[in-house]
Amino acid sequence: MKISGKIMVMLTSLLTLSAIAASQDKNPSLNQAELLKKFEGSWICEIGKDTIAQWDMIPYGKGFDARLKYVTEGRIVKEGKGLYGYDKTLDKIVEAGITKGQDIGAYVMWFISENKWVLVPYNDLDDPGNSFFKMEGEFKSPDILVEINFSDNKPVKTKTWSRAR
Numbered sequence: 001m002k003i004s005g006k007i008m009v010m011l012t013s014l015l016t017l018s019a020i021a022a023s024q025d026k027n028p029s030l031n032q033a034e035l036l037k038k039f040e041g042s043w044i045c046e047i048g049k050d051t052i053a054q055w056d057m058i059p060y061g062k063g064f065d066a067r068l069k070y071v072t073e074g075r076i077v078k079e080g081k082g083l084y085g086y087d088k089t090l091d092k093i094v095e096a097g098i099t100k101g102q103d104i105g106a107y108v109m110w111f112i113s114e115n116k117w118v119l120v121p122y123n124d125l126d127d128p129g130n131s132f133f134k135m136e137g138e139f140k141s142p143d144i145l146v147e148i149n150f151s152d153n154k155p156v157k158t159k160t161w162s163r164a165r
Contacts, residue, residue, distance in 0.1 A: 030112075041056075043164060065083060118136055119137070
């Protein structure tokens, strides 16, 4: 009888934790797949003196093929690729991205309002508040978006992207 009681407590705890993780920051009124489409197009950002970043979000199936490059004085100094898509099981957007010379990264992003989103490494989805890296973003308008990168819950970099015409 004691064993089955312990099993029952463990199962109840596990189911409760799973439900909490699954419902985290979920807002059923937000259509994550539809909101992802806001990123479509080409975006540019001044990264530093004489360095411009270009980020292209090209529709591919129900998601995006992303291409990123940093250009300094006409030379590409950093570039990467990614795939973005909506995962209906998580009700979140998943990204797999790789930058030349670096390991691949997997991230999860979700909108917390019509214009604001959060992105964390996939491995930190169960506890995004304690993620070493986190990005918060906001569409200030259809043509301007701002990203803030956090490390240990402290802002370390802000980027303002403008839609290229």
